[in-house]
Amino acid sequence: EVQLLESGGGLVQPGGSLRLSCAASGFIFNNYAMSWVRQAPGKGLEWVSAINGGGDSTYYADSVKGRFAISRDSSDNPYKNTLYLQMNSLRADDTAIYHCAKSSMGARHFDLWGRGTLVAVSS
């Protein structure tokens, strides 16, 4: 089955860290760029970070640059792999549901999304 499943969210204090994971299955993972997109309470969607299929190019929104790091693994099974988002120096305005999203060929629109994992930053 083609799907994305996020995990790793939770409650963290300001200044803390979390690592999100996104288990991808059903498509050749290394052929596609992947992104993290978040939605803060009552707000719209905000793209956070992206990584190309090879894992050697990464991109970040200004709001998270220098604090977040995206990465991806390459397992022996091309149809089951994982995307990560390491989040450091978390702030209250990072509170959101974080979705992982698969890019279409050419890294244009996002043709597959996960349900998301909730990150709450509060003391």
Added chain:
Amino acid sequence: EIVMTQSPATLAVSPGERAILSCRASQSISSNLAWYQHKPGQAPRLLIYDASTRAKGIPARFSGSGSGTEFTLTISSLQSEDFAVYFCQQYNNWPPWTFGQGTKVEIK
């Protein structure tokens, strides 16, 4: 950064009626626009890409139009499952990929 502006913020429509949602880009994005449907607790779903191409499995009642800076998503006859939030997104200039703030389609 390209700013995407959607209108209206909320649209109240009766089942069976037509809904027309608008999206405007702060500069020309050619036809590099996608529309998504998002329901609470679910994964967003791609509806339309390249401004007017329906994604796989999307019913024909969903249609997109426009180019440059003005775009429209039309739902020809609203079904109960269509009540949701709809987002537009540009991919002409990235990063960043940018989204509109969303239009909530609710039952009238």
